[in-house]
Amino acid sequence: MTAEQTAIAKVTEPSIAVERVSKRYGDKVVLNEVDLTIDKGTIYGLIGPSGAGKTTLVKMFVGMETADSGLVKVLGRKMPNLSLLQEIGYMAQSDALYNELTGEENLQFFASLFKLRKQEQKERIGYAADLVNLKNELKKKAGAYSGGMKRRLSLAIALIQNPKLLILDEPTVGIDPELRLSIWNELLRLKQEEGKTIIVTTHVMDEAERCDELAMVREGQILATGTPGQLKSAYDARNLEEVFLRAGGKRS
Numbered sequence: 001m002t003a004e005q006t007a008i009a010k011v012t013e014p015s016i017a018v019e020r021v022s023k024r025y026g027d028k029v030v031l032n033e034v035d036l037t038i039d040k041g042t043i044y045g046l047i048g049p050s051g052a053g054k055t056t057l058v059k060m061f062v063g064m065e066t067a068d069s070g071l072v073k074v075l076g077r078k079m080p081n082l083s084l085l086q087e088i089g090y091m092a093q094s095d096a097l098y099n100e101l102t103g104e105e106n107l108q109f110f111a112s113l114f115k116l117r118k119q120e121q122k123e124r125i126g127y128a129a130d131l132v133n134l135k136n137e138l139k140k141k142a143g144a145y146s147g148g149m150k151r152r153l154s155l156a157i158a159l160i161q162n163p164k165l166l167i168l169d170e171p172t173v174g175i176d177p178e179l180r181l182s183i184w185n186e187l188l189r190l191k192q193e194e195g196k197t198i199i200v201t202t203h204v205m206d207e208a209e210r211c212d213e214l215a216m217v218r219e220g221q222i223l224a225t226g227t228p229g230q231l232k233s234a235y236d237a238r239n240l241e242e243v244f245l246r247a248g249g250k251r252s
């Protein structure tokens with residue numbers, strides 16, 4: 001391979017490669033031979049009804065779940081892999097915060113887990129708190145935050161170490177429309193200007209519209225992938241809500 005070919009291969013290497021991944025809990029098959037490729041520098045949405053397997057899949061990207069069979073590669077390395085945690089920001093569906101610590105102390109604690117210089121740590125905390133509009137609430141204990149504020153603090157924590165890959169499980173639940181818009185604008189900027197790869201699970205169809213690519217997940221399988229436009233034409237639908245319903249996306 002020439003140097004140029006090597007460079008191209010590096011650029012085009014996907015952020016996530018999932019090959020024939022299956023997972024069951026007891027008798028229940030939660031993921032069934034899933035294949036998925038997520039390119040670098042894209043916003044990728046996983047949509048599908050409750051219980052479809054989206055969270056289980058993204059937990060594998062973070063190394064919090066393991067597949068029974070198949071392969072999950074993140075940034076070219078097989079998961080689980082502890083050394084990749086610096087590169088992955090994860091916002092879980094339920095907030096994992098220290099209620100007895102203030103918002104600021106929570107951010108400091110999570111920042112201290114990563115390799116950041118003191119000054120950088122300070123800057124990242126300022127940036128993340130500002131992004132989620134929590135700068136004036138940082139001295140309050142997280143336990144006294146509203147549900148939406150806790151979500152915002154969790155999102156700030158996911159961004160704290162400036163990861164290459166952001167994995168956000170229903171990031172804007174409980175967040176008001178104005179802030180939701182500014183968070184989405186920032187996600188778009190992070191993709192465009194910093195080349196980050198962002199993976200979101202969502203039930204909100206106007207958020208799905210903002211993704212570059214989507215995967216429709218149902219009953220542990222990926223029914224279809226494509227841009228929002230491609231999915232709409234494939235299902236002959238006017239909007240993604242119709243795609244969702246036509247793909248059989250009834251909530252359990």
Ligand SMILES: Nc1ncnc2c1ncn2[C@@H]1O[C@H](COP(=O)(O)OP(=O)(O)OP(=O)(O)O)[C@@H](O)[C@H]1O
Pocket residue numbers: 025030048049050051052053054055056057093
């Ligand atoms: N630790 C577990 N033990 C047993 N079953 C589990 C476990 N985690 C998930 N499940 C089951 O796996 C299935 C898929 O769950 P998952 O959370 O991945 O769905 P989801 O698509 O993220 O749903 P939602 O949109 O509601 O978040 C569900 O039937 C769920 O009950």
